Each structure stands twice: as structure tokens, then as C-alpha cells.
Amino acid sequence: MRQFRIACALLLAGFAWCLPAMGQPAEEAVTAASPNPLGNSPDAIAAGQALFGKMNCAGCHGYDLTGGMGPDLTDPVWLYGSKPGEIFLTISNGTPNGMPKWNDKLKPAEIWQLVSYIQSKAAH
Amino acid sequence: MSTWKTALVTLAFCIPFSDAIGGAAAAAGNGAPAQVPAGSFTGATANLAPNDPPGQWARQSRDYANTRYSPLTQITPANVSRLRIAWTFSDGGIYGREGSPLVVGDTMYLVTPFPNIAYALDLSKAGAPIKWVFQPNPDPASVGEACCGVVLRGWAYADGKLIYNLLDNNTVAVDAKTGAEVWRTKLDDVKVGSTMTQSAAVFGNKVYVGNGGGEMGDMGWLAALDVKDGKVVWKAYSNGPDKDVLIGDQFKPFYPWMRGKDLGVTTWPKDMWKQGASAPWGWVSFDPDLNEIYYGTSNPGPRTPSQRPGLNLWSSAVFARDADTGAAKWAYQFTPHDQWDYDGVNENILIEIPWKGARRKVLVHFNRNGFAYTIDRVTGEVLVAEPFGYQNWAKRVDLKTGMPVINEDKQPKVEAFTDNICPPDVGVKNWNPAAFSPRTGLLYAAIFNNCWDLANHVVSYIPGAPYNGMDGRNRRAGPGGNWGEFIAWDPVKGKRVWSIKEDMMPWTGVVATASDLVFYGTLDGWFRAVDARTGKVLWSQKVGSGIMSAPIAYLGPDNREYIAVYTGVGGGTSVTRRVPGYPPGGNTLYVFSVDGISNGSGPSQLRTESPVAAPGLNATPSAHR
Numbered sequence: 001m002r003q004f005r006i007a008c009a010l011l012l013a014g015f016a017w018c019l020p021a022m023g024q025p026a027e028e029a030v031t032a033a034s035p036n037p038l039g040n041s042p043d044a045i046a047a048g049q050a051l052f053g054k055m056n057c058a059g060c061h062g063y064d065l066t067g068g069m070g071p072d073l074t075d076p077v078w079l080y081g082s083k084p085g086e087i088f089l090t091i092s093n094g095t096p097n098g099m100p101k102w103n104d105k106l107k108p109a110e111i112w113q114l115v116s117y118i119q120s121k122a123a124h
Numbered sequence: 125m126s127t128w129k130t131a132l133v134t135l136a137f138c139i140p141f142s143d144a145i146g147g148a149a150a151a152a153g154n155g156a157p158a159q160v161p162a163g164s165f166t167g168a169t170a171n172l173a174p175n176d177p178p179g180q181w182a183r184q185s186r187d188y189a190n191t192r193y194s195p196l197t198q199i200t201p202a203n204v205s206r207l208r209i210a211w212t213f214s215d216g217g218i219y220g221r222e223g224s225p226l227v228v229g230d231t232m233y234l235v236t237p238f239p240n241i242a243y244a245l246d247l248s249k250a251g252a253p254i255k256w257v258f259q260p261n262p263d264p265a266s267v268g269e270a271c272c273g274v275v276l277r278g279w280a281y282a283d284g285k286l287i288y289n290l291l292d293n294n295t296v297a298v299d300a301k302t303g304a305e306v307w308r309t310k311l312d313d314v315k316v317g318s319t320m321t322q323s324a325a326v327f328g329n330k331v332y333v334g335n336g337g338g339e340m341g342d343m344g345w346l347a348a349l350d351v352k353d354g355k356v357v358w359k360a361y362s363n364g365p366d367k368d369v370l371i372g373d374q375f376k377p378f379y380p381w382m383r384g385k386d387l388g389v390t391t392w393p394k395d396m397w398k399q400g401a402s403a404p405w406g407w408v409s410f411d412p413d414l415n416e417i418y419y420g421t422s423n424p425g426p427r428t429p430s431q432r433p434g435l436n437l438w439s440s441a442v443f444a445r446d447a448d449t450g451a452a453k454w455a456y457q458f459t460p461h462d463q464w465d466y467d468g469v470n471e472n473i474l475i476e477i478p479w480k481g482a483r484r485k486v487l488v489h490f491n492r493n494g495f496a497y498t499i500d501r502v503t504g505e506v507l508v509a510e511p512f513g514y515q516n517w518a519k520r521v522d523l524k525t526g527m528p529v530i531n532e533d534k535q536p537k538v539e540a541f542t543d544n545i546c547p548p549d550v551g552v553k554n555w556n557p558a559a560f561s562p563r564t565g566l567l568y569a570a571i572f573n574n575c576w577d578l579a580n581h582v583v584s585y586i587p588g589a590p591y592n593g594m595d596g597r598n599r600r601a602g603p604g605g606n607w608g609e610f611i612a613w614d615p616v617k618g619k620r621v622w623s624i625k626e627d628m629m630p631w632t633g634v635v636a637t638a639s640d641l642v643f644y645g646t647l648d649g650w651f652r653a654v655d656a657r658t659g660k661v662l663w664s665q666k667v668g669s670g671i672m673s674a675p676i677a678y679l680g681p682d683n684r685e686y687i688a689v690y691t692g693v694g695g696g697t698s699v700t701r702r703v704p705g706y707p708p709g710g711n712t713l714y715v716f717s718v719d720g721i722s723n724g725s726g727p728s729q730l731r732t733e734s735p736v737a738a739p740g741l742n743a744t745p746s747a748h749r
Contacts, residue, residue: 053581059339059590060268063581064597068699069271069339069590098268100588 030092030108034085038112040120048117051110055102065121070099076123087115163657166565166616167478173412179679181227184278184323185557186676188410189474192559193636194677198685199718200639204653204663208720210686211251213713215243220672220694222555223278223323224633225713226286227678227688231255231300233281234690234713238267238274238291242298248681250724250731252715256303263292263314269588270319271339273695277405277555278323280331283351287331289320295333297354307354311335311347317588318342318403326351327410327417327447334404338422338467341591344403346419346443348450358450362402362421362438363388369438370450377454378504379526382437391435399585400432401425402439406469406555410447411485411501417447418487418501420458420468427549428580428593429463430538436461440468442489444501454504456526458491463535464517464578465549465594466493471557472501473567477616479507488615490558490569492551493528495521498615510618512611513552513571514602517545536578536594546575546602549594550699557674558613559634559642564656566621567613568642570630573602599699607700610644610652612659622659628705631697633674635687643687645671647697648705651689651714667691669710682723687716 038044052058052065060070071079079097080090091111094101102111160167172187178195185192199207219237226233230248235241240262244255267274270291279288285297285306293312298305311333312318317340325332334346344362349355360370365386377383384390389397402421409418424432424439441457459466472487477498479486487501494515498508509521518528534545550572558569576596583593601607607629612621632645640656647670653663670693677687692710700706715722 054584056583056586056589056592058581058595059583059592063595070268094268096264098265098270100268105586 030085030088032081032083032085032089034088036084036088036112036115036119038116040116044113044116045120048113048115051106051114052117055106057114065118073118074121074123082122084115084119087118088112091115160565161563163563164565165621166614168475168560168562168565168615170475170560170562171411171413172562179227181224181676181678182281183226183326184224184280184674185407185409185471188327188412190407190409190471190557191473191475191562191636192557192634192674193561193638195638196677196679196685197637197639199637199641199677199687201641201655201662203718204641206718207653207663207665207687207716210715210717210720210722211724212715213245213252215241215711215713217241217711218694218709219692220273220275220697220709221690221692221711222275222672222695223690224674224676225688225690226279226281227676228281228300230681232688233279233286233300235276235279235288236711237276237694238262240276240288240290242279242286242288242303244300244303248723250729252724258298258303258305260290260296260305262290262294266292266314266319269314269317269337269340270321271336271590273698275321275695276323277321280324280326282326282331285351287324287326287351289322289324289333291319291321293318293320293335295320295324295331295349295354297351309349309354309356311356312342312345315588316340316342317591322405323407325408325410330357330447332408332417332419334408334419336403336405336422338401338403338405338425339427339590339592340401340588341399341425341585342401342403343398344401344421346404346408348447360443360445360450360452362404363392363397363400365389369452370445371452374446375452375454377456379456381435381525381527382455382457387435387437391437393432393434396432399425399591400436400439402441404469407471407557409472409474409487411474414485414502415447416444416453416501418442418444418472418474420470420472420489422467422469423462423465426583426585426591426593427465428538428583429461429536430580431582431593434461440466442468442472442487442499444504456499456504456506458495458497459493460527464493464545466491466551470553470555473558473560474501475560475615479616486615488560488567490553490571492547492554493517494547494552495528496613496615496618498618508615508618512569512613512620513609514573515546515552536580538580538582541577541579541597543577544575545578547572548574548576548578548596548599550574550696554631554696556631556672557633559636561636561640561642561656563638563640564612566656567615568610568634568636568644568656569613570608570610570632570634570644572608572629572631573604573606574629575600575602607703610654612656624654624659624661628703629697629700632671635675635677637677643675643689645675645689645691647671647693647700647707649691649707651675665716667714668712669693669707670697672697680723684717684721686722689714
């Protein structure tokens with residue numbers, strides 16, 4: 001819980017809003033079935049977009065998310081699952097085929113923002 | 125020019141062809157006046173050292189000079205249309221095939237892209253069965269750090285060893301007879317975004333290897349290892365203080381703007397050279413007379429130029445170095461403060477040309493930026509720099525200063541698109557190596573005709589993550605609508621002699637043979653033979669996937685000439701994966717011969733006993749009539 005609040009406080013300038021402290025207690029591990037506590041909130045999508053550039057995700061997946069060094073995130077193919085919890089875990093833990101793990105560089109709330117952004121651009 | 129041509133006609137016709145070429149090579153090597161074959165378009169010659177047996181192909185470029193010229197003559201313009209598949213070999217892997225098979229004695233050597241499995245195939249037996257397999261098991265974490273496919277651009281044979289780079293920054297040597305590992309040397313760390321996709325190059329008792337990672341903000345370097353034990357003899361960084369770049373008293377660049385102390389530091393904003401990439405992931409060539417190697421460096425990091433005002437030396441440049449000590453002799457930066465990701469890693473082909481009444485030792489380099497440079501390799505002076513395909517970022521290269529005259533309208537900006545920049549990052553030609561024929565005096569290159577719209581974004585450096593910032597959209601074919609061409613190039617005049625338009629981008633290496641044939645492939649899987657003098661396509665064969673690697677010509681144990689090409693698209697070509705007709709990947713080596721004949725062809729190749737009729741069955745076909 002505390003970890004999550006700190007994460008909110010550290011969000012990017014310009015997106016200095018914070019979630020109500022609800023839903024996702026820090027001690028409860030995210031699973032493939034976990035819902036995205038931020039859903040498709042426009043603020044979360046905007047924050048996710050900023051992170052997508054800032055954390056150099058675009059360097060692999062493209063500024064238009066259509067891929068490059070890394071896979072296309074807009075097509076219907078999801079190598080590691082298309083559910084919010086699955087996308088979260090892919091970002092958080094990385095994958096054996098080259099996706100770096102980001103749980104040492106991003107807070108859970110930031111990863112959820114990325115999930116919101118990616119899902120806003122995805123074809124389902 | 126016509127004078128020497130006429131004078132040499134008689135001479136060249138009087139001696140057997142192979143002797144004429146061998147003589148020219150030896151003459152050039154000794155510094156004596158070069159002997160130019162009759163019928164040469166330009167008078168250019170090459171030292172074909174180490175003059176391996178004609179049927180052998182022991183290094184990617186066949187010779188030190190990187191000509192990719194084969195002295196074989198069995199397959200000719202007259203019989204090339206009878207080429208058929210003799211045999212094939214599929215390695216079962218995925219990812220693009222960018223290296224060429226090597227043939228030494230009765231064995232062919234192939235190495236796959238990641239996970240970099242080596243195969244030795246026994247050419248003395250029907251169907252070329254596997255002799256041994258070597259699995260080096262590189263770290264899979266390296267897969268995510270490779271910008272442009274987890275490819276391998278080649279491997280080398282020397283001293284009874286097969287030597288090549290692993291994606292995870294190790295160079296490995298394998299016993300060529302047994303497939304047992306002899307040594308493995310770790311040279312960099314995947315965690316900083318470095319990977320190795322370059323082809324190891326062996327000259328003398330050293331193997332020269334370099335890293336990739338231009339999109340990851342790593343530190344580029346080229347190292348010389350001892351062929352015997354893999355120990356690092358020297359390692360030259362591309363950027364940083366002179367002592368790390370191995371710049372000392374011997375360093376004499378031709379142009380004044382490349383002279384000065386620690387330019388690898390001072391031409392960058394504070395400390396940014398440390399993430400300045402300039403990774404030498406391309407080809408290395410060697411002049412045994414000057415004892416110098418030549419190779420290029422990649423784009424500077426990050427790709428967003430506004431973050432790194434300055435020349436950004438020694439990115440997008442070529443280095444000449446002492447082969448034994450690594451001491452830099454000269455350098456030349458093709459694209460100062462590279463704003464377009466044009467790099468300088470493409471091959472440097474070492475030839476000798478007639479120039480203002482004398483002969484000059486030069487290197488020819490087709491840069492991604494669209495200019496073909498003919499550079500004096502003794503002094504670093506640019507003699508010729510002319511566009512070889514469509515580009516609009518520069519008006520010309522000023523030969524007085526060596527600087528390009530940039531088209532101001534085509535400089536990309538942060539957070540705003542500049543429309544129609546040609547070429548995009550992949551260039552007018554990429555790493556796919558050209559060939560040189562000493563018979564025609566021409567170079568043969570597969571080139572691209574393409575454009576995009578480009579914006580930049582400011583990026584932060586995160587070790588192991590892309591340090592890129594380039595946002596290119598609407599990648600498309602350039603004027604005319606064809607994605608590329610295959611051209612013959614005059615390196616003296618800086619002009620094309622002929623060209624063949626291709627619908628798909630022809631991202632392929634080339635081989636030229638002594639019977640005036642040139643072979644190349646296309647991304648949509650056509651393998652072609654062309655008349656080296658006229659550009660007439662004499663034969664085409666569709667293969668399973670597309671072709672990126674360079675074909676080779678070799679003699680089998682049956683003394684027959686074969687043409688081999690490793691196929692399968694991937695790598696950087698995937699930027700065109702949405703172009704209609706771009707094929708799925710593949711992993712097949714194709715071997716061609718006249719009429720498809722090999723030591724594996726013939727009536728029955730059954731290796732067990734002949735079929736035996738089962739008891740009680742009537743083996744006579746008429747029984748069921």
C-alpha cells in the first residue's frame with residue numbers, strides 16, 4: 001500500500017494526479033488474471049504514452065507501436081497473453097526472448113499505465 | 125585510358141586467363157605496374173591475396189581485399205541457364221541468414237543466426253551429410269539487445285579452426301575437424317546493450333572482431349584476438365580519449381577537421397561519447413603490403429541528433445589501422461554529426477585504380493548515405509564521392525574539405541516530422557556486400573531506392589534499453605516506385621555502367637566470377653545470374669524464402685563448380701515486412717550446378733542394400749492387371 005502511494009507521488013510532472021488508494025494492495029501479487037486498476041482512464045493512457053517514450057519502449061516497439069526491434073503491439077498476436085494482468089507481467093518480469101524486465105525501473109502503477117496505453121492501441 | 129587498353133589487348137589474349145589474373149594480382153601486390161586485363165571498363169585491379177586455391181572459399185569475402193571474386197570458369201554465360209538445384213540443406217532455425225557458407229577442402233561450414241549453431245557438411249559424400257554440429261548455447265538475454273535481428277553476418281576459417289562471434293559478445297573457435305570448442309573469449313556485456321553479429325575476419329595470426337549496439341548507446345570497439353588462443357592482442361574503442369581509440373603519432377587524417385587531441389571526447393557534449401555507440405559491426409578488409417586493416421563505425425548514440433551537438437567523432441567513419449598494433453593511421457568521417465543513422469560500416473573493397481596518370485591504392489565504399497567513395501587508402505584522401513542511388517539529404521560531397529554539403533531542408537527535428545527524407549535509416553545500400561571483378565574493373569552492388577518521413581524524440585539513457593529517439597513513418601519506395609536496383613559501378617568516374625531495376629528491395633550480397641557472371645538475390649526469393657559486362661539477366665531461380673547473404677562459387681571434391689547461397693529473410697530487411705510480396709523466413713542453403721549434377725546425383729543413392737521382394741509376394745507388376 002505504502003509502496004503504491006509513493007509510486008503515485010513520483011508520477012511524471014504534468015500527470016501529478018493520484019489514484020484513490022484502492023484496489024491493488026502492494027502485498028497482493030499481480031497475476032495473469034488481475035484486472036487493471038486504472039482501466040482505460042484517459043489520464044492513465046496519457047501517462048502510459050509518456051512513459052512509453054521516456055523509458056525507450058518506443059525504441060523497440062516503435063513510436064506508433066507497430067514494432068521494429070520488438071514485436072508489433074497493435075496486431076492481434078499476443079505472444080505472452082493479451083489480458084491486462086498478462087501484459088503487466090510481461091513488462092514487469094520480461095521474457096526469455098529479449099523483453100527486458102522493468103520491475104526494477106518502474107513502479108506497479110507505472111506499469112499499469114503502460115498497460116492502459118498499450119491496450120488503447122491494440123487490436124483485439 | 126584507351127592507350128593502355130589497346131596495349132594490353134594482345135598480351136592478355138596470349139596467356140591463359142587464370143595466369144593473367146594471377147599475374148595482375150601479384151604485380152599489384154609487389155607495387156609493380158599493375159597488369160590490366162583487356163576489356164576492363166576502368167583499368168581497376170586488385171591484389172587477390174592470399175590467392176587461395178581457386179575452388180576454395182575460406183573467408184566471407186574470399187580474399188583480404190573483400191572483392192568476393194571467384195576465379196572459377198566452368199559456369200559461363202553460355203551454360204548458366206542450365207543451373208539447377210544440386211542439393212539443399214535446411215538448418216531448421218528462424219531469423220535472417222546473412223552469412224555465406226565457407227568451403228575448405230571437402231568440408232562446407234555453416235553457422236546459423238542465434239543460437240549460432242555451426243554445421244560441418246561432408247562434401248565428399250552424396251548429399252553432403254553432417255560431419256559435426258557445434259552448439260555454443262549463447263545467453264538468450266542477448267536476443268532482446270539486437271537491433272536488427274539476431275543475425276550473424278559470417279564466420280571465418282583459419283589455422284584448422286572455425287571462428288565466429290556469438291550474439292552474447294563471445295568469440296568462439298571450434299576445431300574444424302571435430303567440432304570441439306578450442307577457445308571462447310568474452311568481449312563485452314549484454315547488459316549494456318552490446319551484441320555481436322559481425323563476421324569475424326582472420327588476417328595472418330589475428331582474428332578481428334567488433335560489436336554492434338548502435339541503437340543501444342553502448343561503446344563500440346574493434347578487437348584483434350590471437351587465432352591460437354583467443355587472447356586479446358589489442359582493442360580499439362571508436363570514441364573516447366585518443367589512448368582508448370589507439371590514436372597516436374602515426375595518426376594522419378587527410379582533412380584538418382579530423383586532426384586534434386581527443387576529438388573522440390571533445391566533439392561530443394560532456395561525457396556523451398560514453399553512450400556514443402559507433403559500433404563496428406560490419407566488414408574488415410586487409411592490405412598485406414601496407415599491413416593495414418580498414419573498417420567502419422556505426423551511427424552515434426542517441427540517434428536523436430539534437431542531443432549531441434558536434435561532429436561526434438568517430439561515428440559513421442572509416443578507420444585505417446596497423447594490423448599488428450591497432451594504431452590508427454587515418455580516419456574519415458562519411459557523415460559528420462550523423463542525423464539520419466547512415467553509419468559507416470559497409471564493406472571497404474581494396475583495389476588499385478588509374479588516377480591522373482598514376483596508379484593509386486584505394487578503397488571503395490558504398491555508404492548508406494547514398495554516396496560511393498573512392499578513397500586513397502594510403503592517405504585517406506577522398507578522390508571520388510558520387511551518388512550511386514537516390515538521396516536528397518546532401519547536395520554533394522566537397523572534395524576539398526571532405527565534407528558533405530547538407531540539404532538544410534532534410535535535417536530532422538524534434539517532435540515535428542520532416543517529410544520525404546531519402547534514404548531512411550537503412551540507406552541506399554546496407555551491409556550486404558558488393559563484389560569487384562578485376563576482369564571488368566567494375567563493382568557490383570544491390571542498392572535501395574527508398575524514403576520516409578522522420579521526426580525525433582528526446583530520449584534518456586537506460587543501460588540495455590534502446591537509445592534511439594528516431595520516429596520514421598511511411599517508409600516507401602523512392603522515385604519510380606521500384607524499391608531498388610542491382611548496379612555495375614565505375615569507381616574511377618563515379619558512375620553507373622548499367623543497372624537492373626527490382627520491385628522488392630534487393631538486400632543481398634554479390635559474387636563475381638572469372639567467366640564474367642555476377643550472382644545476386646532478392647528479398648522475394650529470386651536468385652539471378654547476370655552478364656557482368658552488359659547487365660543482361662541470364663538465369664533466375666525462385667527459392668523458398670528471400671535472399672540477403674552473399675552467394676559463393678566453389679569446386680566440389682568432384683572438381684565441379686557449384687554456386688551456393690544461404691537463404692532466409694529477416695534482419696534489417698524486416699523494415700519492409702509489410703510490403704506485399706515480402707516472404708516468410710527460411711533456413712535453407714541452396715547449391716546449384718550445371719544440370720543439377722553432383723556427386724549425389726545419379727540413379728540410386730540408396731545407402732542400404734537394394735530392395736528385396738518380401739516372401740510370398742509376387743513382385744511382377746502385371747499381377748494386378
